[in-house]
Structure formats: structure tokens, C-alpha cells
Amino acid sequence: MRVSLFGATGSTGVELLRRLTATATVRCLVRSPEKLPEERRIGDLRQHPAVELIAGSSTDAAAVQEACADAEAVIVSLGGPPRGPGVDVCSTSQRLINEALNSSDGRAARVVCISSIGVGDHYQHCSLFAKFFASWIIPEALADKHLQEEMVRSLKNWVVVRPGGLLDSPGLRAWHAAEDACGFYPTIPRADVAAFVVQECLPPEERWLRRNVALVSRKPQGWFNWKS
Numbered sequence: 001m002r003v004s005l006f007g008a009t010g011s012t013g014v015e016l017l018r019r020l021t022a023t024a025t026v027r028c029l030v031r032s033p034e035k036l037p038e039e040r041r042i043g044d045l046r047q048h049p050a051v052e053l054i055a056g057s058s059t060d061a062a063a064v065q066e067a068c069a070d071a072e073a074v075i076v077s078l079g080g081p082p083r084g085p086g087v088d089v090c091s092t093s094q095r096l097i098n099e100a101l102n103s104s105d106g107r108a109a110r111v112v113c114i115s116s117i118g119v120g121d122h123y124q125h126c127s128l129f130a131k132f133f134a135s136w137i138i139p140e141a142l143a144d145k146h147l148q149e150e151m152v153r154s155l156k157n158w159v160v161v162r163p164g165g166l167l168d169s170p171g172l173r174a175w176h177a178a179e180d181a182c183g184f185y186p187t188i189p190r191a192d193v194a195a196f197v198v199q200e201c202l203p204p205e206e207r208w209l210r211r212n213v214a215l216v217s218r219k220p221q222g223w224f225n226w227k228s
């Protein structure tokens, strides 16, 4: 499968890339290729035969067009600052991704968007703690995610994944995935988000196709660090 991955240098993006190289060719649009790590197990990700790097920004239409060309699946794991300049990176980039897919043979591509709990109609399922966080700590970032989600849902084939607070701890593969998943202190290791996306959201899997799915650990652990 040919996958375009946006946000490959991010913490979740690297976890995605690690897994995708086993089964797909992965085209990544990255601002800073040098951020991709050396992998003990599979070697330098920058030199991996399954990885094609394009240097550029996801806010540049020509670069996004090139990154999306021939993609059978597009995974968007972009994130920006919680407020201020750049807080709109997800919606700005998604607009260009939609334009690229709609102006080419990419209309049937499966688009998997990493969003967040608390966005859109998930807010009603949030615990008091999660509502407080969404409404008072990161409202601008979630408003931008909301715009991004709307654009994703206008496409033909899509999955919106809404993870809880992200952890860098090892994956436990003990996730709860459901439209209304949350819990009082909802967290999930990035490694589990990546495993879920690769196992359950890409073709030929259909379970979550054209659905919003929240993803949290069954046994929350650790403190998450909201970066975007």
C-alpha cells in the first residue's frame, strides 16, 4: 500500500512510521528530515527503502500535492502549538490535503486523521476533568481540530481518531475504542495510537470507516504532556 504520512517527525508520527515500513511504502512531507531517529531495529528511517521523504511544509500547496500523489491512504498526525501563531496548522494543512486529493485520482484514498478527545460531538462524552482541559487549557487547538475534522468528513473515505492525552510510555495494546470512549483521566500511549491506526483504520479494514472513534487506555497511567 502507498501511504502519505503528515507529521512523521512528531512523537506519534515516528511510531506510525516504524509500523508502516513493515507493510507499506510511506511518503512523508517533513520540515526537518534530520529529526527522524536512527532505529536500532530497522536502521536509519531516513534511508529506509520503504520511506520517501519530501522536505517542506504542510502549509505549502505544491508540497502537499506532491506528498499526496498516488496515495491509497493518507494519515494526518499534524500538531501545532496550543495557542498563538501556528495554532491553525491542522485546518490549514487539511484544506490543502483535501484540495490535493480532490484534484487528482486520490478521491478514493482513505484519510485517517489524528484528532483529539473533546473535539466536536465527543465533548458530551468527556469527564469533568477532560471538559475542563478542553474548554480552559487548549480551546484554540481543539477549535482548529474541529475545523480539520469537518474537512476530513467531507471526503469519501475517512476515519477520525480521537485519542486521549498522549503518553510516551510503551504500548500496552489494552485500548478502548468507541465513539463515546473517555473515562475520568483519559490517556493512551502514542505507540498504541499508532498500532490502532495501522491495524484497524487502514484498508482493507472497514470497521471504523466514515466514523469518529475515541481511543483511550483501559488502565490509564502516567501524566500526559499536551504539546499540540
Ligand SMILES: NC(=O)c1ccc[n+]([C@@H]2O[C@H](COP(=O)([O-])OP(=O)(O)OC[C@H]3O[C@@H](n4cnc5c(N)ncnc54)[C@H](OP(=O)(O)O)[C@@H]3O)[C@@H](O)[C@H]2O)c1
Pocket (backbone or CB within 6 Å): 006, 007, 008, 009, 010, 011, 012, 013, 029, 030, 031, 032, 035, 056, 057, 058, 059, 077, 078, 079, 080, 089, 114, 115, 116, 117, 163, 164, 165, 166, 167, 190, 224, 225, 226, 227, 228
Ligand atoms: N499531546 C496530547 O496529549 C494529545 C492528545 C490528543 C490528541 N493529540 C493530537 O495527536 C496528534 C499527534 O500528537 P503528537 O504529540 O504526537 O504530535 P507532535 O509530536 O507535536 O508532532 C506534530 C507533527 O506535526 C508536524 N508539523 C507541524 N507543523 C507542520 C508544518 N507546517 N509542516 C509540516 N509538518 C508540520 C511537526 O513537524 P516538526 O517536527 O517539523 O515540528 C510534527 O511532525 C496531534 O494532532 C495532536 O494534536 C495530542
